[in-house]
Amino acid sequence: MLDGFLDLFEPVNAPDFSNAEGVARIADRIEAHRFDARPMLEGARVALFGVNDGRRSGDNEGCGGAPDAIRHWLYQLVPPQPWQPTVDLGDIRAGATEEDTYAAVQSVVTELVQMGIIPIVLGGGHDLTVPMYRALESVGRPMNVVTVDPRLDFGGDPSMVSSRNHMNSVVMHEPNFLFDYTNVGHQGYLTDPDTLELLERLQFEAIRLGGLLQNMRHVEPIVRNADLVTVDMASVRASDHPASTHASPNGMTSEHLCQLARYVGMSDRLLATGFFEHNPDLDDRGRGGHLVAQGVWHVLDGIFNQKGDHPKCSTEDYLRYVVDLPGEHHEIAFFKSPKSDRWWMDVPMPNSDKTNLLPSLLVPCSYEEYVEASEGSLPDRWWRTYQKLA
Numbered sequence: 001m002l003d004g005f006l007d008l009f010e011p012v013n014a015p016d017f018s019n020a021e022g023v024a025r026i027a028d029r030i031e032a033h034r035f036d037a038r039p040m041l042e043g044a045r046v047a048l049f050g051v052n053d054g055r056r057s058g059d060n061e062g063c064g065g066a067p068d069a070i071r072h073w074l075y076q077l078v079p080p081q082p083w084q085p086t087v088d089l090g091d092i093r094a095g096a097t098e099e100d101t102y103a104a105v106q107s108v109v110t111e112l113v114q115m116g117i118i119p120i121v122l123g124g125g126h127d128l129t130v131p132m133y134r135a136l137e138s139v140g141r142p143m144n145v146v147t148v149d150p151r152l153d154f155g156g157d158p159s160m161v162s163s164r165n166h167m168n169s170v171v172m173h174e175p176n177f178l179f180d181y182t183n184v185g186h187q188g189y190l191t192d193p194d195t196l197e198l199l200e201r202l203q204f205e206a207i208r209l210g211g212l213l214q215n216m217r218h219v220e221p222i223v224r225n226a227d228l229v230t231v232d233m234a235s236v237r238a239s240d241h242p243a244s245t246h247a248s249p250n251g252m253t254s255e256h257l258c259q260l261a262r263y264v265g266m267s268d269r270l271l272a273t274g275f276f277e278h279n280p281d282l283d284d285r286g287r288g289g290h291l292v293a294q295g296v297w298h299v300l301d302g303i304f305n306q307k308g309d310h311p312k313c314s315t316e317d318y319l320r321y322v323v324d325l326p327g328e329h330h331e332i333a334f335f336k337s338p339k340s341d342r343w344w345m346d347v348p349m350p351n352s353d354k355t356n357l358l359p360s361l362l363v364p365c366s367y368e369e370y371v372e373a374s375e376g377s378l379p380d381r382w383w384r385t386y387q388k389l390a
Contacts, residue, residue: 006089008092008093008108009049010052010090010093012034013068014034014075015071025076026075029086030075031085031086031087039088040087041087041117044087044115046087046300047112047118048088048120049089049119050066050090050121051092051105052091053095053098053128054124054125055094056125056161057124057163060277062281063123063125063244065281066124066292067091067123067124069278069280069289070278072286072293073290073294074293077293082305083304092104092105092108105131106131107135108135109272110135118303119274120275120296121276122278122292123274123275123276123278124276126153126163126230128274128276129145129147129166129274130166130169134173136271139271141177142177142178143179144180144181144226144228145170147181147231149185149186149232150185150209151164151234152186152192152195153167154168155192158172163232171202180204180205180385181199181202183205184212184219184223186207186208186209187208187209187248203387212252216256216259220342220366222364223260224342226264226269227269228271229264234246234251235257236251236253236256237249240253240287241287241288242282242283242284243279243284243289244277245279257291258294258298262298265298265301265302266302266340268307268308268309273299307339307342308339310335310337319335319338321333325373332345332373332379334346342364343367343370347361347386348360349389350386363381363382363385369381
C-alpha cells in the first residue's frame with residue numbers, strides 16, 4: 001500500500017546550498033522521497049508535500065511552482081529543537097483535471113491523518129483547502145476550520161470552484177461536519193458586507209486585519225481550537241511577501257505570520273495545515289519563498305513543542321476557577337493548564353437530551369476572557385459556542 005501511496009508523488013529535487021559553517025540543517029534531518037530512496041512513514045510525526053497545481057488561482061497560476069521554491073529555503077534552515085521524525089513526500093503532480101488533483105490531495109491527507117501524521121501542504125492555490133477539508137470527514141467528528149486570508153472566499157458561482165470562492169464548497173459540503181469556521185485577517189476594503197452578514201447568520205466569525213494586528217494573542221485560542229488551518233500568503237503585506245498577484249500594501253507582517261504559524265503548530269488539536277498562493281514567478285530575490293519557509297519552520301517548532309494539553313489529556317490536573325455571573329443565575333468554569341498556562345472555559349450543552357454524548361464542551365479561551373467573566377460580563381466566545389450547541 002505504501003508503494004502505491006508514494007507513486008502519487010514526484011520525488012524531491014533536493015536544493016543545492018553551501019553549508020560551510022558545518023551546522024546541522026533541515027536537509028540533514030528530514031527524510032525525503034528521492035528517486036533512489038523512499039521514506040518510512042511509520043513513526044513519522046509530520047509529512048510535508050507539495051501540490052503543483054495553481055489552475056484555480058486565476059491570474060496567480062504560477063503558484064503551482066511554489067513547493068520547490070519554498071524547499072530551496074526551508075532545507076537551509078537550522079532544524080527546530082527538539083526534532084521529531086519528519087518526511088518530505090515530494091510533490092503531487094497536477095492531474096488531468098483540477099478534480100483529479102483534489103482527489104489525490106484528499107486521498108493523501110486522509111491516509112496521513114488516519115496514521116496520526118500531521119500533513120503540511122505547500123501549494124498551489126488556496127482552493128486546495130477543499131480537498132484537505134473533505135479528507136477530515138474520515139475522522140468522524142465535527143471539525144473546526146480557520147483560514148488566513150485578506151478576502152472572504154465566498155460568492156460567485158458555487159459550481160465553479162476557485163481560490164476566490166472555495167469556501168462555498170466547504171460550507172455547503174454534504175455531509176455537513178463543519179462545526180466552526182473563522183477567517184483571520186480580512187481587509188474591509190476587500191470584503192463584501194453581505195458576506196460578513198452571511199457569516200454572522202451562520203454563526204461563524206471573521207477577524208479583521210486591524211483586530212489581528214492590535215492583539216495577536218486574541219487569535220491564539222481560535223487557532224488552538226482548529227483542526228485545519230490554511231494560509232493564503234496574500235494575507236502578508238507586499239513589502240514582506242511580494243510573490244502574489246494579490247499582494248497588497250497592507251497585511252500581516254512577517255513577524256505576525258511566524259507568530260501565527262507557531263500558534264498553529266502548538267495546537268494539540270491540529271490535524272492538517274498548509275501554505276498557499278506563493279508565486280515564485282513574482283518573487284523578489286526569493287524573499288517571499290524564504291518567508292514561507294520560515295512560516296513552515298515555526299509550525300514545525302510548535303508541533304515538536306506541543307504540551308499535550310486538551311484534547312490529548314483530561315482536565316483533572318488543571319487549575320479550576322468558577323465564576324458566578326451576577327443576574328445570570330449561571331456560573332462558568334475556567335480551566336488553566338499548569339503545563340502551558342493556557343486557558344479553557346466550559347460551555348454546557350443547552351439541554352440534557354440523551355443524544356448529547358458530552359454534558360459540556362471545553363473551549364479554548366484567553367486569560368482576558370476569564371477576567372471579563374470575573375467582572376460580570378459573559379464572554380462572546382462562550383455565548384457563540386452555546387448558540388451553536390443549541
